[in-house]
Each structure stands twice: as C-alpha cells, then as structure tokens.
Amino acid sequence: MNAEFFAFSILSVFAIGGAVFFLNSVRVMHMAISLAFTFFSLAGIYFLLQAEFLAVVQVLIYAGGISILMIFGIMLTKPEEGSPGRSFQYHQWISLATIISFFVIIMVIIYQSPIFTPAEKVSSPSVQQIGSILFKQYAIPFELASILLLVALIGAIVLARKEQK
Amino acid sequence: MYLTSYLALAAILFCIGLYGVLSKRNAVMLLFSVELMLNAVNLNLVAFSRLGLFPNIDGQIFTFFTITVAAAEAAVGLAILISLYRKKETAEADQYNSLKG
Incomplete structure (x- = not known):
C-alpha cells in the first residue's frame, strides 16, 4: 500500500508536470518530449492499476506514434513569429476562470460521493x-x-x- | 490506494487539456490537447475497471477502442491541418474562417 502510494505520487507529479510544460514551453522539441513524458507516466499508472497490456499499448501508440506525429505536424507547419510572446489576452483569462470553476465542481463531486470499494478483490x-x-x-x-x-x-x-x- | 486519487489525477489532466484547447492558437497544439483530454478519460475507464464498485475487464476493452479512435482522429486531423496550411499559409486556428475549398 505504501509503496503503491509512493509510486502513484511520483508518476502523477510527472504526468501533471509534463502536461503543464507541454502547454508552456516555447520550443517544439521541449513540447514533444514533455508530452511523451506525460504519456509514459500514464503508462506507469496503468501498470499500477494492473493493466499491463494496456500500459504496453499506451507506450507503443501514444509515446511512440502520436509523439512522432506531433513532431511531424509542428515541423511541417511553421509557427508564426511572435505568437508565443503575445500578451495574455482577455479570452485566456475567461477560459482560465471557466476551467478553474469546472475543476472545483468536479473535485467537489468526486470527494462528496461515497467511497467506492470493490466488493471483492479480483485477480488482475x-x-x-x-x-x-x-x-x-x-x-x-x-x-x-x-x-x-x-x-x-x-x-x-x-x-x-x-x-x- | 483509493479510487478518488486516480479520478482526481484524471480531472487535473482533463482540465489542463481543456485549457490548452480553449487558449492556444496553434492548431497542432489544439489537436494534441484533445489527445491529453482523451488520455484522462482512458485513465478514468481503467481506474473504474480496477477499483470500481464492480471490477470488470470491460473498462480496459473500452480503453483499447478509445485509443484506436484517438489515433485515427490524430492522423486525419493532422492531414486536414496540413492541407489547410497549404491553402492558408498559417497554422493559427482563428485564421481558418472558411469551409470553402
């Protein structure tokens, strides 16, 4: 239980950090690598949930295929100059506020609902x-x-x- | 390990992906933020298939189908994006204002 919690904390921090870096980085390769990092961490979390085959599929398709597809997509369409340096516009504030309220609602629902415990432990x-x-x-x-x-x-x-x- | 921690992680990833969809201008970023949201949904499915009230293998099977559809969506979306880029010479999503080929 304790080791599982430790592994879950590290993997979830990696996954969230990869996603945040994916949105915030300016360089193309950093974006692709952080997205692949998120996908790898999610594969580790599938291992924790004892879905081994699914974890391997995740590494093959997402970390292998979709990351390469993303690198191709960004390199075939060159980004416009100055677009990342644009100032934080009002519609971004609006979307940020909307998403934070949405997130708070989801979290309240998750933590208010009764704890689900499996009726019996099933083998993986x-x-x-x-x-x-x-x-x-x-x-x-x-x-x-x-x-x-x-x-x-x-x-x-x-x-x-x-x-x- | 409780189910709620997995659900919370999936909710955080979903919200990050949703923020990317709503606030980014580059169409490639939009496409891959959608992939991030789909991954969060997959995590929910797997967590429920392992730790839900009635643990069942069907959640994992659904996840396979979701991954298939997501891969097809990424490929077709990127193809559409590249043909739009050839026509409009830009990858900014708010410049695409016409459906006419």
Whole structure:
C-alpha cells in the first residue's frame, strides 16, 4: 500500500508536470518530449492499476506514434513569429476562470460521493482473458475498429496529397 | 490506494487539456490537447475497471477502442491541418474562417 502510494505520487507529479510544460514551453522539441513524458507516466499508472497490456499499448501508440506525429505536424507547419510572446489576452483569462470553476465542481463531486470499494478483490486480468473477451464478446466492434482505421488511413492520404496540376 | 486519487489525477489532466484547447492558437497544439483530454478519460475507464464498485475487464476493452479512435482522429486531423496550411499559409486556428475549398 505504501509503496503503491509512493509510486502513484511520483508518476502523477510527472504526468501533471509534463502536461503543464507541454502547454508552456516555447520550443517544439521541449513540447514533444514533455508530452511523451506525460504519456509514459500514464503508462506507469496503468501498470499500477494492473493493466499491463494496456500500459504496453499506451507506450507503443501514444509515446511512440502520436509523439512522432506531433513532431511531424509542428515541423511541417511553421509557427508564426511572435505568437508565443503575445500578451495574455482577455479570452485566456475567461477560459482560465471557466476551467478553474469546472475543476472545483468536479473535485467537489468526486470527494462528496461515497467511497467506492470493490466488493471483492479480483485477480488482475491476464492478456489471455483480454484476448478472449476481445475476440468473442467484442468481435463486431473490433472489426468495425479495423474498418475505421482503414478509412482513416485512406482519408489521411487523400487529404494530405498534393493537388495534381 | 483509493479510487478518488486516480479520478482526481484524471480531472487535473482533463482540465489542463481543456485549457490548452480553449487558449492556444496553434492548431497542432489544439489537436494534441484533445489527445491529453482523451488520455484522462482512458485513465478514468481503467481506474473504474480496477477499483470500481464492480471490477470488470470491460473498462480496459473500452480503453483499447478509445485509443484506436484517438489515433485515427490524430492522423486525419493532422492531414486536414496540413492541407489547410497549404491553402492558408498559417497554422493559427482563428485564421481558418472558411469551409470553402
């Protein structure tokens, strides 16, 4: 229990710090690295929740794929000069106030609701169990996800290709 | 470890992502702030699947589908962004004021 709490504190501080640096840094590489850091910390938290397969998937797709996609996206569209140095505008204050009130409401709801405790301790699900549920009970959503990925692949190629003159 | 700490962490990450969506001008930053929000939702799903009132494996399965959809969304969103950048020569989200190709 104690070691779990320690690991959770460190990982959550890493995750929140990575997210804050992602929003505040000016350089592109710092942004990408801090976002990848957040994704890695979330994979560690999935390990703490005993979702090992999901943690590996998170490292593969988010820390591997989406971070690289982000670097490509920022480098292909060059940011305008002077845009990060712009002064803090009024709409940013408005959005900050809105989000703080939203956050306070969520926190009050989370801490006011009764503590959920699991009825019985379940053993952590194995990869074999996940596979059998994914291919039996959720077979149709699985196939639909494959079609979605195919459509997204073709759509991305069609959208990003250069127009033939 | 209580469920509430995981929910609080997810709420903090969601709010940071929401702030990024509402206050940033660069469209790439918007796209990846949305990814951050989706990650917070995934964390909620996994936490409930482990520590909820009825622990169940279905939360993890839902998370796989969410990750799939998020990856597809990032790829298509980036493609749209790059074709918009070719047309408008800017990546600022408030310059995109027309849907006409």
